[in-house]
Amino acid sequence: MSLRDQIHQLGRQALEASRALAVLPAVSKNRILSAMADALLAQGDAILAANAIDLAAGQAKGLSAAMLDRLMLNPTRLAAMAQGVREVVDLPDPVGESLADWNRPNGLHIRKIRVPIGVIGIIYESRPNVTSDAAVLCFKSGNATILRGGSEAFHSNTAIAAALQSGGEPAGLPPHSIQLVPFTDRESVQHLAEMNQYLDLIIPRGGKGLIETVVRLARMPVIKHYDGICHVYVDASADFAMASNILLNSKVQKPSACNAAETLLVHQSIAPAFYAHIVPLLHAARVALHGGPDLTAAFPGEATLASAEHYQTEYLDLALSIKTVATLDEAIAHIRTYGSRHSEVIVTEDAGNAARFLNEIDSSVLLWNASTRFNDGGEFGFGCEIGISTDKLHARGPMGLPELTSYKYQVTGTGQVRA
Amino acid sequence: MSLRDQIHQLGRQALEASRALAVLPAVSKNRILSAMADALLAQGDAILAANAIDLAAGQAKGLSAAMLDRLMLNPTRLAAMAQGVREVVDLPDPVGESLADWNRPNGLHIRKIRVPIGVIGIIYESRPNVTSDAAVLCFKSGNATILRGGSEAFHSNTAIAAALQSGGEPAGLPPHSIQLVPFTDRESVQHLAEMNQYLDLIIPRGGKGLIETVVRLARMPVIKHYDGICHVYVDASADFAMASNILLNSKVQKPSACNAAETLLVHQSIAPAFYAHIVPLLHAARVALHGGPDLTAAFPGEATLASAEHYQTEYLDLALSIKTVATLDEAIAHIRTYGSRHSEVIVTEDAGNAARFLNEIDSSVLLWNASTRFNDGGEFGFGCEIGISTDKLHARGPMGLPELTSYKYQVTGTGQVRA
Numbered sequence: 001m002s003l004r005d006q007i008h009q010l011g012r013q014a015l016e017a018s019r020a021l022a023v024l025p026a027v028s029k030n031r032i033l034s035a036m037a038d039a040l041l042a043q044g045d046a047i048l049a050a051n052a053i054d055l056a057a058g059q060a061k062g063l064s065a066a067m068l069d070r071l072m073l074n075p076t077r078l079a080a081m082a083q084g085v086r087e088v089v090d091l092p093d094p095v096g097e098s099l100a101d102w103n104r105p106n107g108l109h110i111r112k113i114r115v116p117i118g119v120i121g122i123i124y125e126s127r128p129n130v131t132s133d134a135a136v137l138c139f140k141s142g143n144a145t146i147l148r149g150g151s152e153a154f155h156s157n158t159a160i161a162a163a164l165q166s167g168g169e170p171a172g173l174p175p176h177s178i179q180l181v182p183f184t185d186r187e188s189v190q191h192l193a194e195m196n197q198y199l200d201l202i203i204p205r206g207g208k209g210l211i212e213t214v215v216r217l218a219r220m221p222v223i224k225h226y227d228g229i230c231h232v233y234v235d236a237s238a239d240f241a242m243a244s245n246i247l248l249n250s251k252v253q254k255p256s257a258c259n260a261a262e263t264l265l266v267h268q269s270i271a272p273a274f275y276a277h278i279v280p281l282l283h284a285a286r287v288a289l290h291g292g293p294d295l296t297a298a299f300p301g302e303a304t305l306a307s308a309e310h311y312q313t314e315y316l317d318l319a320l321s322i323k324t325v326a327t328l329d330e331a332i333a334h335i336r337t338y339g340s341r342h343s344e345v346i347v348t349e350d351a352g353n354a355a356r357f358l359n360e361i362d363s364s365v366l367l368w369n370a371s372t373r374f375n376d377g378g379e380f381g382f383g384c385e386i387g388i389s390t391d392k393l394h395a396r397g398p399m400g401l402p403e404l405t406s407y408k409y410q411v412t413g414t415g416q417v418r419a
Numbered sequence: 420m421s422l423r424d425q426i427h428q429l430g431r432q433a434l435e436a437s438r439a440l441a442v443l444p445a446v447s448k449n450r451i452l453s454a455m456a457d458a459l460l461a462q463g464d465a466i467l468a469a470n471a472i473d474l475a476a477g478q479a480k481g482l483s484a485a486m487l488d489r490l491m492l493n494p495t496r497l498a499a500m501a502q503g504v505r506e507v508v509d510l511p512d513p514v515g516e517s518l519a520d521w522n523r524p525n526g527l528h529i530r531k532i533r534v535p536i537g538v539i540g541i542i543y544e545s546r547p548n549v550t551s552d553a554a555v556l557c558f559k560s561g562n563a564t565i566l567r568g569g570s571e572a573f574h575s576n577t578a579i580a581a582a583l584q585s586g587g588e589p590a591g592l593p594p595h596s597i598q599l600v601p602f603t604d605r606e607s608v609q610h611l612a613e614m615n616q617y618l619d620l621i622i623p624r625g626g627k628g629l630i631e632t633v634v635r636l637a638r639m640p641v642i643k644h645y646d647g648i649c650h651v652y653v654d655a656s657a658d659f660a661m662a663s664n665i666l667l668n669s670k671v672q673k674p675s676a677c678n679a680a681e682t683l684l685v686h687q688s689i690a691p692a693f694y695a696h697i698v699p700l701l702h703a704a705r706v707a708l709h710g711g712p713d714l715t716a717a718f719p720g721e722a723t724l725a726s727a728e729h730y731q732t733e734y735l736d737l738a739l740s741i742k743t744v745a746t747l748d749e750a751i752a753h754i755r756t757y758g759s760r761h762s763e764v765i766v767t768e769d770a771g772n773a774a775r776f777l778n779e780i781d782s783s784v785l786l787w788n789a790s791t792r793f794n795d796g797g798e799f800g801f802g803c804e805i806g807i808s809t810d811k812l813h814a815r816g817p818m819g820l821p822e823l824t825s826y827k828y829q830v831t832g833t834g835q836v837r838a
Contacts, residue, residue, distance in 0.1 A: 019779070023779060118781065248836075358829045362441065366829050367830040367831075367832065368829075369833055369835075370831070370833075371836045374527060393825065407815060408816070413789030415661040
């Protein structure tokens with residue numbers, strides 16, 4: 001069988017599984033999830049042994065320490081993975097929820113109900129826990145998954161998927177509900193992306209290169225988790241203590257997160273005083289600063305001059321672009337030019353300026369007097385998230401279980417026909 | 420300027436317009452819509468003169484009578500177009516609607532509000548009224564549009580777009596809110612489809628070839644309006660009079676519509692009696708029949724033998740595929756194999772069978788004892804529709820104004836940071 005035929009077979013099998021999954025009651029899904037969590041622990045030795053093979057190969061290949069850390073599993077991480085599965089048991093099942101319900105003058109009754117999306121492809125890179133996290137969220141929302149992980153984590157992913165399948169199937173998991181593509185070459189991504197007769201959605205999880213490749217090839221919808229060039233704007237009336245708390249939290253609490261701040265904008269009327277307040281704090285937190293000529297002049301040696309390139313960079317690191325703006329309008333214009341529509345904060349005591357900022361900027365989450373880091377499924381109270389969508393169609397911002405569903409209409413009549 | 424640069428300029432201008440549109444109050448939008456409707460009538464002579472040029476070229480090119488009819492405008496059709504714009508005035512403005520609202524334990528207040536999608540590309544074929552219909556629905560929902568019509572209707576589309584712009588702008592329409600691409604070659608479709616830095620969504624309106632081209636090229640979300648291979652299943656307990664009413668309405672009321680029925684499935688226990696009842700009625704309505712050997716044997720000369728190809732054909736014409744099935748399961752399996760997830764009807768007096776049909780089939784609209792033709796925005800009470808989506812992401816089934824919007828989150832705090 002050609003590679004294409006083998007991937008199409010996964011697609012056909014997933015479609016078949018998706019039909020059984022769509023009508024599986026919540027109580028059955030929860031029993032299966034518990035069995036999967038048990039199996040991850042019961043097969044922990046096999047998973048860790050598989051992970052050791054990947055780690056050894058990664059070391060031999062010269063992967064960076066950060067990459068190896070992302071790849072690495074240990075008993076603590078495995079327990080967290082199993083615990084993650086158990087937490088999904090507690091989430092409400094979105095499938096079957098009645099979203100709307102109305103009668104028409106001709107007597108037809110229309111009901112809009114939530115249904116699974118169907119078959120979801122997840123294409124991801126090094127972290128093996130995505131295998132479990134993504135599969136169980138898709139499963140709880142009634143979707144079949146086809147997982148295609150990166151080559152560095154291949155043995156780990158295979159062992160994790162085997163544990164989920166062999167744990168779930170005796171508890172009632174429909175066969176082929178969770179399938180791992182047994183190939184890690186680029187061609188397999190292309191076949192998946194073109195297989196729109198079976199895949200209803202692809203979610204790429206990984207770097208910009210991976211996402212762009214999938215977007216270019218895909219013939220079905222793609223939900224993207226692109227970069228976050230997030231801004232904190234400190235307005236003229238901002239409380240300095242609040243502004244510095246929010247900025248430091250947004251920048252340094254987890255610099256590698258997509259919802260970390262990358263740029264500080266400061267109103268010119270308070271810029272000298274605010275910089276005098278915040279620069280020592282940023283310096284103490286080891287944040288590299290790239291600002292305008294006013295900043296570099298005031299803090300020689302502590303900041304370099306920022307170019308347009310800095311303002312469009314997602315550092316994901318202890319670095320910050322800074323700009324002094326003359327007006328709220330200039331702050332909004334800067335965010336429109338350089339932002340990625342992710343998370344933007346205004347710190348102000350002026351409710352009118354806050355309203356303009358929240359209304360006029362088109363980002364998934366706009367915050368007034370709170371950290372960028374709150375653009376997060378857990379912090380929103382969703383219980384979990386498959387990621388933070390940077391798209392505007394279907395799902396935007398934190399994606400929980402409801403964002404992994406579609407809907408259909410059920411119409412009940414008594415013989416009505418159109419006039 | 421290259422063709423690509425010219426199309427990118429349209430994109431930049433549309434993005435700029437979309438920012439003004441996003442905050443335009445409903446009262447302003449309605450005033451602008453009324454002015455546009457007036458302008459369509461006031462500039463009626465110019466529009467009809469432009470249409471006459473397209474019609475003459477179409478005749479010279481040998482377009483079919485059906486194609487020429489789709490292209491043709493006259494004072495009645497122009498009045499209907501203007502009336503269509505006035506009806507959009509009466510629809511509620513979806514933008515700014517609060518979709519959800521909650522407080523978190525840390526005191527953050529989160530509000531999910533409806534916002535426009537942004538910039539929408541509409542790529543369509545011969546009917547010039549799409550220029551007006553699509554532009555005003557997108558406008559009312561706060562979106563900027565880039566319209567790219569077919570070459571046959573180029574002069575008509577240009578005159579209609581000019582009327583909307585010149586009528587709307589004195590009333591406050593932001594410049595570049597509605598732009599027509601002044602090119603009709605294939606390359607312009609490609610540049611639009613690749614321009615994901617400006618276009619948030621593409622909606623292709625037209626034949627399968629056009630949609631497939633757009634899907635293959637597009638780097639942004641596409642909402643597709645594919646074909647409807649819609650089924651009517653007459654179950655063992657069906658009321659014959661109701662079943663034949665529904666079937667005839669589904670098939671013959673408007674055979675060219677995507678929600679017209681293409682296949683009749685009949686439970687074997689009633690098939691001979693139901694065929695004896697319905698075949699003369701279908702014959703009187705001039706419907707060509709393609710059925711199984713039982714049908715062709717019972718009605719020699721009135722039906723031809725159906726192949727798999729018939730069951731996967733969207734006739735859009737007075738033709739019907741027919742199949743006798745042994746069980747409800749066989750009916751469901753047939754629909755899964757040959758259907759296009761559009762509209763499916765069960766006619767039955769058995770509530771349990773109806774529930775299985777409505778729950779187990781994955782189509783945008785499932786109907787119990789009502790015509791397929793009710794899968795329609797107007798019939799659903801949406802007041803209008805931009806089409807019937809055959810996608811499962813973002814919008815499924817009839818698309819009204821709310822389906823032309825996205826959402827964002829506005830978070831209000833008092834200095835909260837993440838622990």
